[in-house]
Amino acid sequence: MSPDSASLPLPPSPEPACGCAAAPAVPDWVPLGSEHDPKFACRVMAGVAPDAAAASHPQPARRRQLSLDDYTRGVLAADIAILSRAITLVESHCPSDQALAQQLLTRLLPHTGRSMRVGITGVPGAGKSTLIETLGCLLCDQGHRLAVLAVDPSSSVSGGSILGDKTRMENLVRHPHAYIRPSPASGSLGGVARKSRETMLLCEAAGFDVILVETVGVGQNEITVRSMVDFFLLIMLAGAGDELQGMKKGVIESADLLAVNKADGDNIQRAKLAAAESNRVLSFLQPATPGWKTRCTTCSAHLPASLTELWGIIDQFMLVTRESGALAARRERQAVEWMHAMIEEELRERFLRNPRIRHLLPDLEQQVASNQIPAATAARLLLAEEDASLQDTRHKTT
């Protein structure tokens, strides 16, 4: 008890205002007669009848649970409310939701694959969202149905680019042919990317024929997005003439097109010079897609004609790779890689959920950190523990 509370006399018990319980029942642990003892800082209040509480805080009406058939029909009928709920289902961590989501995806799989899947990356502030807004409106006006997804695990911490997207895509948000879905609110990059990929499949089943995936160019992100799209666009800014030097070679090599953005006003000349410089560098690199020469162009969200031109290049890419079979081969490879990624993720999760591993892990981490045992030895010890635990489980079940 704090000295303050000891010195304060307790106020008299209030009269019950609701008229529901005249004298509240006193729990066993309250010393007898303590209501008037200033040394006992506890007061028992009258309860509130459930009806009265419900009346003052009306509960929101529970949404009807959707069946697998409801979800399937709704998504295929391009019902946006149901599509959004299906995406929420895919993003859910609850095992029963996950099982239903997988059944739904299995059903919808024959209706997927008919869109152009385009990934857009670039450093923060390169102008990706603004470009998507302008390009997206152009595409929707031409009759395309566009879904915009974002892969940005950092957004859960910073609110960062996703918050920006909401304001920077204000015209697109209102377009009846567009659907914008921010990235899942939390999770590891692997988890976020898995959900984005499944979201992409749902959008395809709902008839969206262009999917744009925006990601922030920080390390692993682009590589993950590259593994789920047909075409990968790297947005750059004209800098001091050595734009490509600060960028990871892997990112440039995985792009199908580089675009020096904000090529407007008095920046046009600098952007053109930067693009020429990038084209020189690109001539020494392996192209990301067989049969397609990666090049660098310029564009600006303020000049819609430059974006029409940019989309023309993407259209051309789809045509060429569809004919050559490179597109189909890429998608097949991506699906198989996806399966392997899923296996790795699931095995890792199961491993880390095992109570015996969880018990051993902190100590082994400590020993590895202080150089007492090699990391590989610790890993083997943990894997041996996992084997032993699996065997124990088998013995118990037989």
Ligand SMILES: Nc1nc2c(ncn2[C@@H]2O[C@H](COP(=O)(O)OP(=O)(O)OP(=O)(O)O)[C@@H](O)[C@H]2O)c(=O)[nH]1
């Ligand atoms: N001059 C000019 N400014 C642009 C252009 N595109 C975007 N901007 C400005 O650049 C700033 C950043 O644009 P965003 O579209 O938010 O950039 P982003 O790449 O999506 O940024 P993150 O999502 O934070 O990674 C904004 O202030 C835009 O108004 C352009 O084509 N020309």
Ligand SMILES: [Mg+2]
């Ligand atoms: Mg953005």
